Amino acid sequence: MKVFIAVDNSELAEKAFDWYYRELHKDGNDVLVAHSAEYPHIGSYAFLGGQLPVEEIHAASAEATRKYEALKEKYLKKIEDQQSAKIFFEVHEKPAEGLVKMAEKSHCDFIVIGSRGLGAVRRTILGSISDYVMHHAKVPVMVFHK
Amino acid sequence: CVSYLLYSHAMKVLIAVDESDIAEKTFEWYLNQIHKPDNDIVVSHAGEPPHLPTLKFMSKYSIDEIKNIMTQSNKKLEEFKNKYSLKCAEKKIKCKLVFQLSDKSPGETIVKIANEEACDVIVMGTRGLGAVRRTILGSVSDYVIHHARIPVIICPNKNCS
Numbered sequence: 001m002k003v004f005i006a007v008d009n010s011e012l013a014e015k016a017f018d019w020y021y022r023e024l025h026k027d028g029n030d031v032l033v034a035h036s037a038e039y040p041h042i043g044s045y046a047f048l049g050g051q052l053p054v055e056e057i058h059a060a061s062a063e064a065t066r067k068y069e070a071l072k073e074k075y076l077k078k079i080e081d082q083q084s085a086k087i088f089f090e091v092h093e094k095p096a097e098g099l100v101k102m103a104e105k106s107h108c109d110f111i112v113i114g115s116r117g118l119g120a121v122r123r124t125i126l127g128s129i130s131d132y133v134m135h136h137a138k139v140p141v142m143v144f145h146k
Numbered sequence: 147c148v149s150y151l152l153y154s155h156a157m158k159v160l161i162a163v164d165e166s167d168i169a170e171k172t173f174e175w176y177l178n179q180i181h182k183p184d185n186d187i188v189v190s191h192a193g194e195p196p197h198l199p200t201l202k203f204m205s206k207y208s209i210d211e212i213k214n215i216m217t218q219s220n221k222k223l224e225e226f227k228n229k230y231s232l233k234c235a236e237k238k239i240k241c242k243l244v245f246q247l248s249d250k251s252p253g254e255t256i257v258k259i260a261n262e263e264a265c266d267v268i269v270m271g272t273r274g275l276g277a278v279r280r281t282i283l284g285s286v287s288d289y290v291i292h293h294a295r296i297p298v299i300i301c302p303n304k305n306c307s
Contacts, residue, residue, distance in 0.1 A: 016297075134291070134300060139302065140175065140299055140301040142297055143291055143300070145298075146296070
């Protein structure tokens with residue numbers, strides 16, 4: 001079975017990843033550790049002066065790249081000992097749609113995703129990205145809590 | 147790096163079913179793709195009790211009629227339970243069957259059973275026999291995802307091969 005594990009920088013994503021390997025993984029499963037990164041945001045206030053906020057753009061871009069690379073490194077290390085695990089990182093304008101596209105592109109059979117990521121709205125039990133993925137995925141999806 | 151094999155242990159799985167095809171496909175998918183020999187399975191059904199004509203406009207209700215409806219309902223439940231009991235026996239899988247009818251919503255009952263049976267994960271279809279086809283995600287699975295404290299695996303209508 002081809003397994004698509006969606007991760008971000010959150011602790012829950014890592015717990016979901018670990019839980020998958022501890023409880024569900026079988027020899028013969030191919031695993032893709034996937035991340036759909038967003039384009040860096042630059043607050044629109046920065047454009048109010050009428051001039052292009054070059055420094056802000058550079059800073060935001062560098063920061064986003066740094067985080068992206070760090071996340072990749074982290075999971076590359078985690079899958080070091082796994083024979084059939086690969087990293088699958090892409091950049092998409094909308095992360096949720098990106099994940100679904102990536103999942104379809106990969107022809108995976110099963111998606112693992114944390115119920116929430118780094119989103120600020122803690123009131124909701126289910127984050128907007130996992131909610132989207134669950135409604136749009138064409139294969140079984142495991143939503144991980146805890 | 148850590149070897150995950152060392153930490154592997156048996157899991158208790160709750161598979162929630164109704165009379166729909168999706169439930170059957172979900173059950174099969176779980177057994178083919180996810181199941182490990184040490185896993186304990188609890189197959190559960192959270193049905194709603196039949197509607198009883200306790201009050202009929204301008205006429206008395208018939209006790210026989212009510213008895214009949216309840217007997218039929220229990221009979222259907224037993225048959226449904228046997229269906230899954232047979233499936234498990236065929237695959238030589240030991241499983242516990244918790245089939246009940248409750249006034250609570252099916253979602254609440256499923257979460258309750260998962261707690262009572264101390265399950266580690268819930269497996270269910272996105273939708274069952276519900277009439278509201280507008281929604282992609284049925285109301286029961288929607289409830290369970292939002293209220294379960296354990297991971298929930300949701301299998302969609304089509305690709306559960």
